Amino acid sequence: MNEIDSRKQFINKSVEAKEIYLPHLSADPVIFGFDENELKVLLTKMNYRKQWLLPGGYIKKEEDLDEAVVRILESRTGIKDIYLEEFGVFGRKNRNDFYFEDFEDSLFQKQRFITVGYYALYNSHESNPRADEISETCEWIRLTQLPEIQLAMDHREIIEKALLTLREKISSKPIGYNLLPIKFTLPDLQKLYEVILGKTLNRGNFYRKIQNSGIVKKLKEQRRGGAHKSPDLYSFDYENYTKALQKGLNHW
């Protein structure tokens, strides 16, 4: 879509938006994907500007906030049935001043927005996101690529806060269910933690902590086929895993 058409598209949307949505409020989903031992984040690029954005949107006047973010994610990326957790509110008064700077002040999208950030960790190889009509593309972008790309508004800061929340979370809550296959090895699980934390972990400490937590159980099988010694297979102990989700791993 050329620039004139994409500008027209925004202006048309603005009229409708004033009827449908609450002013000044938006929601931005930060969906982290885990795939091929890499952490990725789901981003869009709109027809109008060649900058990357979180697939966010506005809240309908007659809609609960929790409903809104689920609808927004699905309508903008095609991804549905995913549990989103709120992690922060971004309310600096100038945060979205520049993105729409060459539009009239009356444009709905140009007003001040305070945005609510939601995050989820997702098994990204199961999904093919699809761009909506206002977007040129919607893709999984590797976290290691983020420093090189242009992100609009404060979306880099929002992604960083989400990642920090995810890192804090794994010190007190288990993760891995739905992200790893039913049977996995401890090196697989360690790799997941390392990718989220962005650092390598000491193997002995990691194994001890995981085993003390009780969230995994060793199966009577090994993984075959590698050049090395066949590693033991594990699966999550569903009962202990659920308990740890509720009570935390390090409760007093």
Place this chain on the structure above:
Amino acid sequence: MNEIDSRKQFINKSVEAKEIYLPHLSADPVIFGFDENELKVLLTKMNYRKQWLLPGGYIKKEEDLDEAVVRILESRTGIKDIYLEEFGVFGRKNRNDFYFEDFEDSLFQKQRFITVGYYALYNSHESNPRADEISETCEWIRLTQLPEIQLAMDHREIIEKALLTLREKISSKPIGYNLLPIKFTLPDLQKLYEVILGKTLNRGNFYRKIQNSGIVKKLKEQRRGGAHKSPDLYSFDYENYTKALQKGLNHW
């Protein structure tokens, strides 16, 4: 203030509010006080209705959200210089339908508000909160009293979520600095944890976890004067405490 006057006060405020504040957005501070070995929460009661409320307010059009909540807390309670942490957003569409039900729909305060919750843990014996002009009272209410009092809108739910956040927090971050005197005993610290968690803890486990964390150091003094054996005094190890605040107590 009688009911007619308090209604008039709301209507007068409404006109001014439309000029000053963003629509549909509010912030509610949940300030937990620790005092006399009890956990308390700071609540107000407005002139208009005899229900308890968090000391919340609206966001100015030209103000960052973080600035707003600090200003709101000070203007409504007199309490200032306190670090507030966002813990949740409350966005059910009918959440504030009833409080202003006997006013015209055009009243600013009656519109749908999505509210941002902030919490802090505060040494409440150092402060005397004072009510603002729209409030009859502003007081520390003991958490054990909450089941008996009438709370407006979804403020009970907001307080519960804040408390849950505080409880989760102490499994991964140290607390106590600013809440305990410079020299304290391990039973003092244990009491603080027990009051927040709402349950008694095993003494041996608690002492071992605290000592392993490295956040306290034993002094060469005992507390004198009790009928029992004089207990050892401790103080926080500032460096380790700060490190644990940043990295978490249970990092991988």
